[in-house]
Amino acid sequence: MLIDNYNKVRNIIDETCKRVGRDPNEVTLIAVSKTKPLSDIEELAKEGITEFGENYPQELAEKYNNISMPVHFHQIGHLQTNKVKYIIEKVNLIHSVDSMHLAQAIDKEAAKRGIIADVLTEVNYAGEESKFGVNPDDAESLIRDISSLHNIRVRGLMTIAPFVENAEENRAVFRGMKELLLDIKSKNIHNVFMDFLSMGMTNDYIVAVEEGATHVRVGTAIFGARDYSNK
Ligand SMILES: *Cc1c(COP(=O)(O)O)cnc(C)c1O
Numbered sequence: 001m002l003i004d005n006y007n008k009v010r011n012i013i014d015e016t017c018k019r020v021g022r023d024p025n026e027v028t029l030i031a032v033s034k035t036k037p038l039s040d041i042e043e044l045a046k047e048g049i050t051e052f053g054e055n056y057p058q059e060l061a062e063k064y065n066n067i068s069m070p071v072h073f074h075q076i077g078h079l080q081t082n083k084v085k086y087i088i089e090k091v092n093l094i095h096s097v098d099s100m101h102l103a104q105a106i107d108k109e110a111a112k113r114g115i116i117a118d119v120l121t122e123v124n125y126a127g128e129e130s131k132f133g134v135n136p137d138d139a140e141s142l143i144r145d146i147s148s149l150h151n152i153r154v155r156g157l158m159t160i161a162p163f164v165e166n167a168e169e170n171r172a173v174f175r176g177m178k179e180l181l182l183d184i185k186s187k188n189i190h191n192v193f194m195d196f197l198s199m200g201m202t203n204d205y206i207v208a209v210e211e212g213a214t215h216v217r218v219g220t221a222i223f224g225a226r227d228y229s230n231k
Helices: 003-019 038-047 057-066 082-088 100-113 134-148 166-184 205-210
Strands: 029-031 051-052 072-076 091-099 117-122 152-157 191-198 215-219
Touching: 003 038, 003 205, 038 057, 038 117, 051 057, 057 072, 057 082, 057 091, 091 100, 091 152, 091 215, 100 117, 100 134, 100 152, 117 134, 134 152, 134 166, 152 166, 166 191, 166 205, 191 215, 205 215
Parallel strands: 029 051, 029 215, 051 072, 072 091, 091 117, 117 152, 152 191
Antiparallel strands: none
């Protein structure tokens, strides 16, 4: 049963929080349901689970339109400007804003609908070629630029840490992300709220929680391995 997997992860998060003196309520577990059928989401939603993460805008929109229960979707994967319109009203949080061009597109679509879009700035902390996200040194200036837009609100930072054998290898990344969050928060930039830190996946979410994650994005440990053969 998926709920058993979910509860196992949730319990580990709660125990980790207690061990390091954090309040477990500070950590949102996002069940990453990309490539998985709607029935998997509904199975968890029936048990009261509300937070789900999707990577592909079309898949997110389709699931949103067909789900029979109210849940919250998070856009966690890379977002192209021309796809913003498909998901803007269907997501609670966009985790992957890494350019002013994308922020402007989100702002424009949000303004059309009279809403304010909550977003995170994605940081490519380790500077990996294969990953999206801004260089840590450029995060503040991007956030300052975004802060001038009226229908988009930066709530914090997100990172996808490198794939490593041992989660400990990512501790410095997570710690650096927390420092970056606090540093930008200390600048008190108008319209910027550095209260969310989205980091940690199946292989490294415990270390991420130890280092201050407020949102962990866990797929495989809840839904099992993904099949990309028809993607
Ligand atoms: C797929 C994905 C996840 C979940 O990864 P798992 O290793 O299956 O937990 C988390 N975040 C992002 C951005 C993803 O694309």
